[in-house]
Amino acid sequence: xxxxxxxxxxxxxxxxxxxxxxxxxxxxxxxxxxxxxxxxxxxxxxxxxxxxxxxxxxxxxxxxxxxxxxxxxxxxxxxxxxxxxxxxxxxxxxxxxxxxxxxxxxxxxxxxxxxxxxxxxxxxxxxxxxxxxxxxxxxxxxxxxxxxxxxxxxxxxxxxxxxxxxxxxxxxxxxxxxxxxxxxxxxxxxxx
Amino acid sequence: xxxxxxxxxxxxxxxxxxxxxxxxxxxxxxxxxxxxxxxxxxxxxxxxxxxxxxxxxxxxxxxxxxxxxxxxxxxxxxxxxxxxxxxxxxxxxxxxxxxxxxxxxxxxxxxxxxxxxxxxxxxxxxxxxxxxxxxxxxxxxxxxxxxxxxxxxxxxxxxxxxxxxxxxxxxxxxxxxxxxxxxxxxxxxxxx
Numbered sequence: 001x002x003x004x005x006x007x008x009x010x011x012x013x014x015x016x017x018x019x020x021x022x023x024x025x026x027x028x029x030x031x032x033x034x035x036x037x038x039x040x041x042x043x044x045x046x047x048x049x050x051x052x053x054x055x056x057x058x059x060x061x062x063x064x065x066x067x068x069x070x071x072x073x074x075x076x077x078x079x080x081x082x083x084x085x086x087x088x089x090x091x092x093x094x095x096x097x098x099x100x101x102x103x104x105x106x107x108x109x110x111x112x113x114x115x116x117x118x119x120x121x122x123x124x125x126x127x128x129x130x131x132x133x134x135x136x137x138x139x140x141x142x143x144x145x146x147x148x149x150x151x152x153x154x155x156x157x158x159x160x161x162x163x164x165x166x167x168x169x170x171x172x173x174x175x176x177x178x179x180x181x182x183x184x185x186x187x188x189x190x191x192x
Numbered sequence: 193x194x195x196x197x198x199x200x201x202x203x204x205x206x207x208x209x210x211x212x213x214x215x216x217x218x219x220x221x222x223x224x225x226x227x228x229x230x231x232x233x234x235x236x237x238x239x240x241x242x243x244x245x246x247x248x249x250x251x252x253x254x255x256x257x258x259x260x261x262x263x264x265x266x267x268x269x270x271x272x273x274x275x276x277x278x279x280x281x282x283x284x285x286x287x288x289x290x291x292x293x294x295x296x297x298x299x300x301x302x303x304x305x306x307x308x309x310x311x312x313x314x315x316x317x318x319x320x321x322x323x324x325x326x327x328x329x330x331x332x333x334x335x336x337x338x339x340x341x342x343x344x345x346x347x348x349x350x351x352x353x354x355x356x357x358x359x360x361x362x363x364x365x366x367x368x369x370x371x372x373x374x375x376x377x378x379x380x381x382x383x384x
Binding site for chain 2: 020021022023024025099100101105106108109110111112113114119122123126147149150154155157158160161162163164165166167168169171172173174177178181182184185186188189190
């Protein structure tokens with residue numbers, strides 16, 4: 001199989017390794033070994049592990065964006081799309097055996113005060129993720145299926161953060177309980 | 193000021209350091225320097241950083257327990273106690289400048305697959321924390337202030353995990369928005 005450039009191999013390996021072991025649990029050597037490239041080649045492409053972490057987050061975000069595309073499918077009622085979206089995130093977590101969790105959530109818990117560059121990137125990605133959910137919440141409020149006594153923006157932020165918190169708990173408990181409780185309570189309480 | 197035993201100094205320093213920098217971001221030397229004890233003394237008291245992390249979590253839990261005692265104040269309506277409890281957690285986070293977050297949440301995101309001992313301890317503490325909230329939710333359901341169409345146990349788990357998720361987001365955004373959204377949406381949607 002053809003492999004990408006050294007830089008590309010490093011980014012692909014970094015997404016995998018940083019997602020599994022966290023920023024401080026991963027050394028540059030862990031990444032170059034996973035990428036099967038010489039350790040010395042790292043600094044030809046990246047200033048630091050921090051710079052690479054920002055690129056790896058961007059790459060991970062592309063996967064999140066792919067999943068978010070289902071939220072825009074206008075043939076399905078908005079509230080059904082929202083529910084399916086979070087069920088889909090839960091399915092992905094289950095298939096991964098409740099390991100690794102969400103790379104964006106993990107880094108948010110681990111290191112926002114350690115790296116300004118990573119924190120700023122996390123803030124931008126979480127804001128974009130919230131906005132994608134917000135559009136769908138607004139549609140569901142317009143068709144009367146989600147309660148209207150709270151702003152779509154606030155509900156969307158709540159949904160995303162609450163899912164991240166449930167994912168964190170699932171990593172500890174290694175079962176579906178927290179993620180199921182999230183969907184049941186959030187949708188039970190917000191859907192009219 | 194009298195200082196505790198070397199072991200006690202190490203535990204106190206570990207709570208502070210692990211909370212701030214995470215498990216993998218903290219070395220044994222960081223802890224012994226913060227404790228102002230010789231590095232060599234560490235292994236007289238602890239097998240490993242992992243063993244110390246479990247003791248540090250236990251110590252941190254005592255602070256969580258102190259905060260939880262307000263949930264048992266039967267002179268105040270249960271739903272008010274619940275709301276005040278989470279507002280109190282939000283105040284603590286604000287006073288800390290949305291740094292550090294919750295040590296239990298941070299370790300849950302960072303390392304459950306890295307250490308079985310830490311994961312098992314996190315699971316026990318999160319279960320105990322959920323149960324304390326559950327008792328108060330059950331009281332609020334009994335007096336008709338919290339909706340009864342969901343189990344108290346499920347609501348309690350949802351509240352704790354959702355707060356943890358909001359705390360994670362607040363660490364990135366460095367503002368109150370996520371924590372305020374949590375209280376507004378959760379209580380707005382669950383209180384009858």
